[in-house]
Amino acid sequence: MILLQNVSKAFSGQPVIQSVALSIEQGEIHGIIGASGAGKSTLLRLMNLLERPDTGRVEFDGMDLTNLPNRQLRQTRQNIGMIFQDFNLVGNKTVEQNIGVSLELARVKKCEQADRIQECLRFVGLESFARKYPSELSGGQKQRVAIARALANRPRVLLCDEPTSSLDPSTTSEILRVLQDINQTLGVTIVLVSHEMQVIQSICNRVTIMADGQIETTIATEPAGITEITSDAGWFLTQLTERRDPHA
């Protein structure tokens, strides 16, 4: 589904991704884990060309995205949803407007938009929140809206950059359940970046481990299932989170 071949990326001369090869298979939930600064986010952003590689190919469905003209690249991006740690919702748009704008970008007919918005909101369980603004929602609800927005154009892949890292443990489980549901009922392939081992273990079929801009290994795992994360584990997560970016 997504194929990276010999991809490298440097920021102002500093190599961040070094000749990486990775294949994301149709239908899987693929985890990417690694220490802070390992290049996980950059690797994910290369998959929809938010970051352009210096060398190598980035294929989506057999198409090399790096050679695509701008217009086609934008159309292809509508098949690749993305969600983020900080949700990145438009604060001045209501929940339905946030989802609606993604449909507008894809030129979905006006009359169809309302139905599609409802459908997405139902999927993430927020039907009654359509008219609310993001500032009126909790973190978990915001991430659900972001998920609904990413699903609006019925993407084939969903890229997730630390989608649970600013959420508490029980909300984390909820969001993971939604992601698993998207994968199982809608057949959407998921790439999940996280630095939390428990998150990765709970839903991923395969895991890629990164260090210093390179892939150490990719291993197949049996999803352990989403367990209610205990307070001990919660504490463990907080530790990890705090260790993660001392500069933030």
Place this chain on the structure above:
Amino acid sequence: MPDIVLEYASEIRLAIGQTFVMVGISILAAVLVGLPLGTWLYLSRKGQLLSNRFVFSSLNLLVNTIRSFPFLLLVVFLIPFTRIIIGTAIGTAAATVPLAVIAIAHYSRLVEQSLLEVPKGVIEAAVSMGASTREVVVKFLFVEARSGLVLGLTTSIVSFISYSTIMGVVGGGGIGDFAVRYGYQQFQTELMLYMILIMVILVQLIQFAGTTVARLLDKR
């Protein structure tokens, strides 16, 4: 109404009209040219969507240069240019040229600053959804920065009123000019104070309106 104001009623009405024309044209220039220019300034910055060092430095230098001119010197400096555009360098119409120039420079800087406050992640999300640069600007940046853009315009308008008061030097007229010629120069201090009062009320109203609109627009 005080007698002295009534005595000069028609002159005052004319002066207010001239101020409105001068400030109105400034606002128009700010919105029609300053907003796109400020957006371009923002977009051409390092790391932004149309990042281009040459474009950014040039625009930046241009805006800084215009803004660093003492306004009176800018008016004089622009006289030949005004003559080409309007056909004369004297009068209210001619006065709108330097006012429009400073309005564009003034507001474009404030636009750039408002846009810089939009979280980068929002733009990133927009791009990931397949938005073109134009769509990012219209459907995301302007929406998210709208209250800042309104507050910036309010600040700009207050400055435009102040700039308009010195346009008497090129026969632009306006309330400021009236206050100087009839109030100060003819020793009718009372008349001058009334003109200042009009200006104060005008600025208060504009500031109140701008702040209110900005607050209503802000849902973040």
